[in-house]
Amino acid sequence: MSKKYSLLVKGASGTHVLSRITSLFMKNQVIIDKLDYTNIKTDAAQFSIQAISDEKRMNSIVNQINNIIEINNVTVKYI
Amino acid sequence: MSKEHNTLLQGSEIFLKSLMREGVDTIFGYPGGAIMPLYDTLYSYSNELNHILVRHEQGAVHAAQGYARATGKVGVCFATAGPGATNFITGITDARMDNTPIICVTAQVNSDKLGTDFFQEADIMGLSIPITKWSFQITSASQIEEVLIKAFYIATSGRPGPVLISFTRNAQVEMAKMESNRKAVINNLIDRDTASKKILQGANISDKIYQACSMLNAAKKPLIIAGQGVLISHCEKTVTEMSQKANIPVVTTLLGLSAINNDFKNYYGNVGMHGHLAPNAMTQEADVIISVGMRFSDRVIGNPNDYAPHAKIIQIDIDNAQFNRNIDVDLPLLGDAAQITKAMLPHMEYKDRSDWFNYADSVKAHEDHDVIPEQLKATEDNRLTMGAVMDKISKTFKENLLLVSDVGQNQMFAARFSKFYKPSSWITSGGLGTMGFGLPAAIGAKMGQPERDVVAVMGDGGFQMNMQELGTIMQNRIDVKIVILNNTYLGMVRQWQELFFDKRYSFTHLMNPDFEKLAAAYGIEYFRATNGKGLEEGTEKMKASKSAFFLEVDVEEQENVFPMIAPGASVSDIMESQS
Numbered sequence: 001m002s003k004k005y006s007l008l009v010k011g012a013s014g015t016h017v018l019s020r021i022t023s024l025f026m027k028n029q030v031i032i033d034k035l036d037y038t039n040i041k042t043d044a045a046q047f048s049i050q051a052i053s054d055e056k057r058m059n060s061i062v063n064q065i066n067n068i069i070e071i072n073n074v075t076v077k078y079i
Numbered sequence: 080m081s082k083e084h085n086t087l088l089q090g091s092e093i094f095l096k097s098l099m100r101e102g103v104d105t106i107f108g109y110p111g112g113a114i115m116p117l118y119d120t121l122y123s124y125s126n127e128l129n130h131i132l133v134r135h136e137q138g139a140v141h142a143a144q145g146y147a148r149a150t151g152k153v154g155v156c157f158a159t160a161g162p163g164a165t166n167f168i169t170g171i172t173d174a175r176m177d178n179t180p181i182i183c184v185t186a187q188v189n190s191d192k193l194g195t196d197f198f199q200e201a202d203i204m205g206l207s208i209p210i211t212k213w214s215f216q217i218t219s220a221s222q223i224e225e226v227l228i229k230a231f232y233i234a235t236s237g238r239p240g241p242v243l244i245s246f247t248r249n250a251q252v253e254m255a256k257m258e259s260n261r262k263a264v265i266n267n268l269i270d271r272d273t274a275s276k277k278i279l280q281g282a283n284i285s286d287k288i289y290q291a292c293s294m295l296n297a298a299k300k301p302l303i304i305a306g307q308g309v310l311i312s313h314c315e316k317t318v319t320e321m322s323q324k325a326n327i328p329v330v331t332t333l334l335g336l337s338a339i340n341n342d343f344k345n346y347y348g349n350v351g352m353h354g355h356l357a358p359n360a361m362t363q364e365a366d367v368i369i370s371v372g373m374r375f376s377d378r379v380i381g382n383p384n385d386y387a388p389h390a391k392i393i394q395i396d397i398d399n400a401q402f403n404r405n406i407d408v409d410l411p412l413l414g415d416a417a418q419i420t421k422a423m424l425p426h427m428e429y430k431d432r433s434d435w436f437n438y439a440d441s442v443k444a445h446e447d448h449d450v451i452p453e454q455l456k457a458t459e460d461n462r463l464t465m466g467a468v469m470d471k472i473s474k475t476f477k478e479n480l481l482l483v484s485d486v487g488q489n490q491m492f493a494a495r496f497s498k499f500y501k502p503s504s505w506i507t508s509g510g511l512g513t514m515g516f517g518l519p520a521a522i523g524a525k526m527g528q529p530e531r532d533v534v535a536v537m538g539d540g541g542f543q544m545n546m547q548e549l550g551t552i553m554q555n556r557i558d559v560k561i562v563i564l565n566n567t568y569l570g571m572v573r574q575w576q577e578l579f580f581d582k583r584y585s586f587t588h589l590m591n592p593d594f595e596k597l598a599a600a601y602g603i604e605y606f607r608a609t610n611g612k613g614l615e616e617g618t619e620k621m622k623a624s625k626s627a628f629f630l631e632v633d634v635e636e637q638e639n640v641f642p643m644i645a646p647g648a649s650v651s652d653i654m655e656s657q658s
Contacts, residue, residue, distance in 0.1 A: 012271075016204060016208065016214065016215070016216075019204075019205065019208045020208050023208050023209040026209070027209060056403065059403070060400060060403075060404060063398075063399045063400035063402075064400045066399065066400075067237070067238075067398065067399075067400060069212075069213055069229075069233050069268070069271065069272060070271070072271060
């Protein structure tokens, strides 16, 4: 069953990091509902993402985001 | 402190020195406009770095893959900007699917020209992000050292994979100092590596390891499936010991082939769409399956709703993203296969499983006596079968064979009829199924393992996708044995057209060139076999040859690969033969 999820992703800044995260949503055919990118310091950024998906696919995306070397932390919650 | 610390060096020199610091001694590449400064510096390092000039950039990536898979080291390839870079795409994707650590270096236009559609500018970062483990665009010489340290760490850590470095022309010629502290950079990476941190935690999951052992010890019909991860983490011996100690049959996946010595008494062959009968039958009967370094791909599981219906599944994988992806797993064990299997071994207990082994033996005996002989027998009009050729190749080269296949029927017959006695004796394109992979990958494998007998087996279709690499073989005198199974068809596509598209053979018949003249044009010794006697003579000549050899074998045109699990069908519905 599809639900709306909110992801808070913390990691290095840079458009290539943003691209790598969004490419995972594209590959999994999950449409991003809302995306907020914030530089929190020189080399660190926070990506706030909302998307609708089923739990299995969202878990898979979260695990794949965790594999990105520039990512430090991902928290996900159902909203 | 090294001399370089206080010396200004050109970016391209820093780049090459950084590669050498990581242990690189072989590069596969093709020069062009934007990468000329790097190649100019490479000219001065030709004693330290062996550059193999390929004939197409795709060949460079596949050669780097073959080198990496044969040696366990990182393969490195160079290409220029624009078309050179985009020609890397297929090979990079292949390396991503098959967990191959390679560093792909593509030149890029000057950083102040990025985004202007400058001559030969391609957005290789945008193109490569979905297919690489990591990619980075170097826009300044001061970035080079640290980026390369990172690149090698990322390519080899966790689940290995390809890294792309886009190297702008200005960064190649700028001056900078070599002053990075490699250890500090790597420690910083380890600190930030969330996936690795989880794996470290995973290595301490003693309760889960104990649970896995208890499940296996109690099982009446357990099965070990060894995947490519066994080869990557070098736990072939441990997995064999586990099978021996606990008396559990072991099988492999297509990419896990050669992880287990084929003469090992508990080994039964490989699972999957064209796998052996016993491994697939055991999968459907097993009560506990433990997979080591395999991802339960669609080619292994068939219909996921009917895969291993009686089994609890324990999955060992280094990549958290692989759990519960295609099938539900009862006990995921996150971590390095070598660490986990080593931790499991002391807790594994012997149990008599005569009934289970008798079942496996009976299925194997059926295949050995009723299926395989038919597949080895020449046809009524005395045409050779692909199985007979592969059986002959395997028996000719024995333990020293390092077999590289292309994709299609040749690949499946090679997997089915070859025997492997030591690890990393088999290289193929599994996940992406890239036709044209075989010849350049064999070049890379031979460069990495010059003492092995490297045989590239291909169909006439796949060979022609990258046959320009015969020039690479000629120029560099690379002793690769080339076997073309010539059926004048795109055999696997033709087979599917026969079985699933009402025999509508849409564009699968090939009119081929004269391969003898082609081999002669490249100065490669040639032999054509059209029957059993010719095959005998050809393989002996090939084995005796001290240089590259081209063996063309005319095989039955419309042979099909069986057994076969139709796409999406249950593993239980495996078809043994055409009828």
